[in-house]
Amino acid sequence: NAGVTQTPKFQVLKTGQSMTLQCAQDMNHEYMSWYRQDPGMGLRLIHYSVGAGITDQGEVPNGYNVSRSTTEDFPLRLLSAAPSQTSVYFCASTALSGSSYNEQFFGPGTRLTVL
Amino acid sequence: AQKVTQAQTEISVVEKEDVTLDCVYETRDTTYYLFWYKQPPSGELVFLIRRNSFDEQNEISGRYSWNFQKSTSSFNFTITASQVVDSAVYFCALSEASQGAQKLVFGQGTRLTINP
Numbered sequence: 001n002a003g004v005t006q007t008p009k010f011q012v013l014k015t016g017q018s019m020t021l022q023c024a025q026d027m028n029h030e031y032m033s034w035y036r037q038d039p040g041m042g043l044r045l046i047h048y049s050v051g052a053g054i055t056d057q058g059e060v061p062n063g064y065n066v067s068r069s070t071t072e073d074f075p076l077r078l079l080s081a082a083p084s085q086t087s088v089y090f091c092a093s094t095a096l097s098g099s100s101y102n103e104q105f106f107g108p109g110t111r112l113t114v115l
Numbered sequence: 116a117q118k119v120t121q122a123q124t125e126i127s128v129v130e131k132e133d134v135t136l137d138c139v140y141e142t143r144d145t146t147y148y149l150f151w152y153k154q155p156p157s158g159e160l161v162f163l164i165r166r167n168s169f170d171e172q173n174e175i176s177g178r179y180s181w182n183f184q185k186s187t188s189s190f191n192f193t194i195t196a197s198q199v200v201d202s203a204v205y206f207c208a209l210s211e212a213s214q215g216a217q218k219l220v221f222g223q224g225t226r227l228t229i230n231p
Contacts, residue, residue, distance in 0.1 A: 031217045042119075042206055042221035050215075058218065090160060094217050102148055102216050106160040 002026050004107035006091050012113045013081040021076040021110050023091030029105070030096045032074040036060065036087040037109075043090060049074055050096070081114045088112070117142045119209050121222035128197055129230050136192040136225050138207030144168075146212035149183065149190045150219065154204040166190065197229045 007022045025032065033048035035058075045058030049068040063085055065077040074093075078085060091107040094100070118141040128134050140149065151163040164174060166183055174181045178195045194201050204226045208219040 033217065035219075035221075040124075040223055042223045043208075043219070044221070045218055048215075048218065059220075088158070096217070102210070103162060103165055104150075104217065104219060105162070106152075108159050111158075 004091055004093050004105050006089075006107035006110050008110060009108065010111050012115065013078075014115050015082060017081050018077070018079050019081065021078075021089055021091075021112070023074045023076065023107060024072050025074075025091075025093040025105070026072065027093060027095070027100075027105065028071060029093035030071070032068065032091065032093045033058070033104075034064070034066065034074070034076045035090045035092065036085075037090060038087050046076065046089075078112075081112075083114045086112060086114045117144075117147075117209055117211055117214070117220045119207050119220055119222035121205075121207055121225050123225045124223070125226045125228070127228040127230060130199060131196050133193060133195050134197050134227065134229075136194075136205050136207075136227065138190045138192065138222060140188050140190065140207070140209045142188075142209060142211055144211040144213050146216075148210045148212075148216055150208040150210075151181065151190075151192050152206045152208065154206065154224070156203070160206075163192075194227075199229045199231055202227060202229045 004025045034046040035043040037043045047066040049055045089110045092104045094104045120139045147168045149166045153161040180193045182191045204224045207222045
């Protein structure tokens, strides 16, 4: 199992540019989520999904879009990047049942800089 | 509202010392989950432990131990005989069953430095 994978690992954007952060998991987990990590603030939930076709907002959703067309993939889109979106982004997945219930598996992160 | 406070921003100790990382949480739920994660300098998040609100037993895993006390809303983490490899940022997190048990609220993190 590759677990949770994220691409790219690093990205530099100019203000106003758009991009998609990719996230994939091969554990057949129903639940996937995106967090951002800013210095001194821990991680904050952006968006989450409880299954294909179902997404919802977290604590800091503004400026981000998500979709979930398959169980495996949960991309995060920045439509018009702003410097305030400079952060490290983590994708996570978790099973909603079974022995790994509620154990969140995190991807390696994407470090995004918006100039 | 749920909240996690890690009052210790940075801790620095000498190798082989014991160190305790504090975590205080706020929740109105009776069913909730507490977590600890380690973030080494390489940046990934490493899961350490999950505890549900109905299980107040302390847990020991090697040099790591956790003390869960509902009476003081605390879930403290102790590293015994610390090693340089323990240097990392440690996060405590909380999720509530009523808000979706998978939605984590993180503390600000404690940066632990173990000096040789």
